Amino acid sequence: MPLLHVENVTRSFGSTRALSGANFSIERGEIVALMGANGAGKSTLVKILSGVLSADGGAIRLNGRPFSPKTPSEAAKAGVVTVHQSTDLVGAAGLTVADALLLHRFAERGTPFFVSRASVRREARAMLDTAGFSLPLDRDFGDLSAADRQLAAIARALSNKAELLILDEPTASLSAEESRRLFDILLSLRARGLAILYISHRTADLEAIADQALVMRGGRIVGSFSRPIDFPSAIEMMIGRRLEAARADARPATGPAIFEMRAMRLLPTSRPFDLTLHEGEVVAITGVLGAGKSRLLSAIFGVGGFAGGEMRLDGRPYRPRSPADAIAGGVAMAAEDRHRSSLMPAAWPGNSLAATISLPHLAKWYPRGLLFGGRERREAEKAISRLGIKATGALASVWTLSGGNQQKAVIARWEAEPSRLLLLDEPFQGVDVGARHDIIQAIRARTDRATLIATSDPEEAYEVADRILTIDRHTLRPVAADFASSSALQGISA
Known part of the structure; x- marks a missing residue:
């Protein structure tokens, strides 16, 4: 039985059909790349899985049970945690990095009214150690670079007891070394049985870690590729045409x-x-x-x-x-x-x-x-x-x-x-x-x-x-x- 099974899921916005019957499965201990041109339906699908949107039709099953979260919190409690490309909701200027890492904990029922600064720093440090990242806990979150904000978002997501981790362009703002560290963490999580749905436009990322690539176009899964992934064919299927030569002829600097x-x-x-x-x-x-x-x-x-x-x-x-x-x-x-x-x-x-x-x-x-x-x-x-x-x-x-x-x-x-x-x-x-x-x-x-x-x-x-x-x-x-x-x-x- 797969961890996640998506069957004929649809979603429309007015007359615009964003999902037209998406079908796929994800196994435990598997990293699945989701490829698709902008507008193919990836974001809509992720929002449905993470509880931001509801599906118009179809069925989703997690661990064999119906899965239709109404909020991101409900999805996370069920074991599906999403890290979005934009990190604006992770923290804000005026919060320390430690505060931002624990922001979701402060809103939980049962959290003490008074929380010591030392306990916040201690729990935030443990969270970063688990993720394998190093961030300045006392720095203002608003002063962090885009890369460090992304690392904070991933660290916070990994602190949840997730069964399925959804990552949307996680390396877009990371250096090569930070990306390699992230890949090591993801591979270790996969070895422990975590399933990962990885969305990226960087084929080098997908080639490094993906076990399978799903290709979306027009709101449907139109292709599936197992490792070793044939990326030229996957990209051609993704954009619906033959892949043109990428390198334009260089122009000599003859102008003024x-x-x-x-x-x-x-x-x-x-x-x-x-x-x-x-x-x-x-x-x-x-x-x-x-x-x-x-x-x-x-x-x-x-x-x-x-x-x-x-x-x-x-x-x-x-x-x-x-x-x-x-x-x-x-x-x-x-x-x-x-x-x-x-x-x-x-x-x-x-x-x-x-x-x-x-x-x-x-x-x-x-x-x-x-x-x-x-x-x-x-x-x-x-x-x-x-x-x-x-x-x-x-x-x-x-x-x-x-x-x-x-x-x-x-x-x-x-x-x-x-x-x-x-x-x-x-x-x-x-x-x-x-x-x-x-x-x-x-x-x-x-x-x-x-x-x-x-x-x-x-x-x-x-x-x-x-x-x-x-x-x-x-x-x-x-x-x-x-x-x-x-x-x-x-x-x-x-």
Whole structure:
């Protein structure tokens, strides 16, 4: 008898059919990868299993018994624990890491009214030791990096007596070393009989740990692959077409110089470096977590600053004091965590696709302060067509879109107005192969600007860039001037 059996499960949102009869089983002590393009139904399926949504039809059985949780707490008590891609619900600014790790315990019945700080730290430390992670227990949770927030979420999930652990893009913000540590933990949990449903767009993750891969498309499971998994065939089944060559031909840097950095130092102790970006050029920076990728892009955008050096934009001195200065100068940026930096909260006005695109351009589009929705809707409709955004319309909430379509909306924001330099920090995080292809095509189609991309995945860098640099100890260095193959990137993220 399988641990989990899903039979003909359906779910609709109005006239949109998100699940059209999903069928699969998961055995104890098995790691199952769930693959699917954005919008294939993965998120809906996970929400049903985790008690966030209910199914319209079909049956789910856990340990042979009917399973239809009404809340995530009810699902967790039954043995199904989910770690979502967004960690906003794990903790909040003002809480210590120890408080965030035990937040769910504070809400349980029977918890003493008074809890000592020492007991909280002791239990939080035990939780981290079980997971194999190390985090600063007294640090403000709001100050943690995206990677550390993800580790906290996983550690808290592992503290529950789970029979099925669902992980949604768990390594999206982790370094290669942190990912390897996580894989070791997951393999040890599998050896103890825990079942794991693992959702990721990174085939390297799935190749490392998955016993089986299920492929979703159109709300159904359309294929199943056992180890060793034939990933090219699985991806072709996932996107419904033949897999195209990923590597675009590199373009020589023949255009005029748009952005120049001379003797730049990110930190007082780091070595200086030079960088020149040319019109029409796409340059990627890759390296391990903490090497300085995000810090570099943020400093160019007017956040954080440099320890030394000079910058020039179109031949003129460039030293922004704020993001507003950068935008006024023709520099745009999409930051790493779109949920925290680029999307309005779901409960706030202005969370539509149209408003998301228009937000940084309001002063320019409506100089007299009177807002008219016509231009917003037109720009959103252009974006839907140009980037292939799957949405019901320009006024659809971005929170109803899949992760890949949310990222397309963020890219569309900076496509709506001309810019000379576009900065993209981890633009493919949580984005499937099909959506990534659409975003790469849009990035490379613009030859009137330079684009600088930070990514922790060397293969993503190889797919999108004309030129690739690595960053180590906050200093840039070139990988190669010309790429004949991706072999030059081996080991960059190790």
